[in-house]
Amino acid sequence: MKRLIVLLIVLAGGLAAACFAVPSNAATVNGASISQDTFNSDLNAIAGSPDYRCYLTGEEAVATGGETTLPTIEGSGQSGDGTSHSSVSTAFASYYLDIEIGHQLVLQLAAERNLQVTQQDLDAARTELTGQITAVLSDVTGSQYACAAGTTAEEVLHSVPASLVDRTVKFNATVNVLEEHAAGVGSSSADLERYFDDHASEFDTACFTVAQYSSEADATAAAATVAAGTPFSTVAAQTEGGGPQGCDILYGIASSLPAGSDLQSLPLNTVSSPIAVNSSYLLIEITQRTPTSFAQAKTEVQTAVEAAGSTKAGTIIDAAEKTANVTVDRRYGEWVATRVLPPPSPPLSDLLNPTVNGTAAATSSSAAGQSS
Numbered sequence: 001m002k003r004l005i006v007l008l009i010v011l012a013g014g015l016a017a018a019c020f021a022v023p024s025n026a027a028t029v030n031g032a033s034i035s036q037d038t039f040n041s042d043l044n045a046i047a048g049s050p051d052y053r054c055y056l057t058g059e060e061a062v063a064t065g066g067e068t069t070l071p072t073i074e075g076s077g078q079s080g081d082g083t084s085h086s087s088v089s090t091a092f093a094s095y096y097l098d099i100e101i102g103h104q105l106v107l108q109l110a111a112e113r114n115l116q117v118t119q120q121d122l123d124a125a126r127t128e129l130t131g132q133i134t135a136v137l138s139d140v141t142g143s144q145y146a147c148a149a150g151t152t153a154e155e156v157l158h159s160v161p162a163s164l165v166d167r168t169v170k171f172n173a174t175v176n177v178l179e180e181h182a183a184g185v186g187s188s189s190a191d192l193e194r195y196f197d198d199h200a201s202e203f204d205t206a207c208f209t210v211a212q213y214s215s216e217a218d219a220t221a222a223a224a225t226v227a228a229g230t231p232f233s234t235v236a237a238q239t240e241g242g243g244p245q246g247c248d249i250l251y252g253i254a255s256s257l258p259a260g261s262d263l264q265s266l267p268l269n270t271v272s273s274p275i276a277v278n279s280s281y282l283l284i285e286i287t288q289r290t291p292t293s294f295a296q297a298k299t300e301v302q303t304a305v306e307a308a309g310s311t312k313a314g315t316i317i318d319a320a321e322k323t324a325n326v327t328v329d330r331r332y333g334e335w336v337a338t339r340v341l342p343p344p345s346p347p348l349s350d351l352l353n354p355t356v357n358g359t360a361a362a363t364s365s366s367a368a369g370q371s372s
Contacts, residue, residue: 026097027328027335029104036329039100042164043088046096047073049159054147055133058140071095094333094342101340103171105320110174115181117173124302125173129165130157175313176306182316183309189298196294196301202254202264203297203304207247207288211236212280219274219281226271232285249292251300255307257282 026039046052057070071091110117133153140146157165180187185195196203209232213219222239226232236242254263261275266286274281294301321338328335333342 025327025329026332027101027326027340029101030108030325032104032108034097034100034104039097041161042100043093043096045160045164047088051147051151051156051159054145054151055136055156058136058145058147059132061143061145062136062139090331090333090342094340097328097332098340101324101326101335102317102321103167105324106171106174106178106317109316109320110178113178113181115174115177115187117170117177121173121177121187122169124299125176126169128176129169129172130154133157176302178316179306179309179313180302181309182312183305185305185308187302187305192298192301192305193294195305196297199304200291202251203292203300204250204289205247205292205296206250206253206286207244208253209233209236209242209244209285209287211239211242211283213239213274213283214280216274216276216281219283223271223274223283232271232283236283236285244287247288249297249300250286250289251297251304255303 024036025033026036027034046056053073060068060070071094072089073092074087074089130153133156137147137151137153137156177187180191185191211219211222211232213222222235225235233243250264254261257263257275257277261272263272263284263286266272266284268286268289270285272282272284274283318338326335328340330343333340335341
């Protein structure tokens, strides 16, 4: 009996030691830590926010054209009242940790290049994030990914802790600065103004008329009618929502259209070739084009510089991922090549109750802070 008691004490001591040995970091990236507490706090916040989860799901669907979806978030553990999940699936935990590792790499790349994010950069990135969320919510309206009716970007952002939003804004601002640097331009106002001076015509204010058609054949026939002498304003007015659309900075209009639309070189009062946009075809005519000041066009100039450097910045980030020294808490998975792979699911034969695994999408789960 005494031997059994001693053995139980030793086992208890071993369990206690194991608890104290739990890693304090969810991952490290080239020696920099992603703390367990911060990571688990983020998982808890996302799991508890239907609005933010819906936005993330919609963002993934929009970005991939619906080809991939977000991993199932809910784990198998139930809350005390049994009405909600108390854990997050390992698939989602690994997915989100992969994002956090990418964020850490970008911050390190910016630091290596002595790139500084200003308050102005942060303010612009916050506005950009709000606009991005609004666009995603609009894009998924009416689809299987649609969020609750009336959901706004502000509601999405207020549904999670400010610290999570602030870190997302800082990451976005850092990416922008890295892209501006990669473009060979820089991110200061003086840098952007020099770029504007060299490309001023791209930022002209343009007034334009638009007509939209459901088929390329209809758009081509309408263009032929204009070529035969009918004013485009008359032709456009016969289409739903068609006609003069006001005036805006040309770069913003051109960059919203598919590559190859070449709106920048379209002569005044000339109807474009049919432009395929989603399931419609557009005809566009620029009726007036006037110079814009740098102050008026600064936001579009910054966007243009970032676009010019995005591919180069992406190459830099990809290279950094391949050479990064990354360690991951095994409960979240394993860093393989350039991504976090979820931990393997245990064989059903090893489980006392296989039904706790739920769906195949989340056969094991990582609590918003621990395994279940």
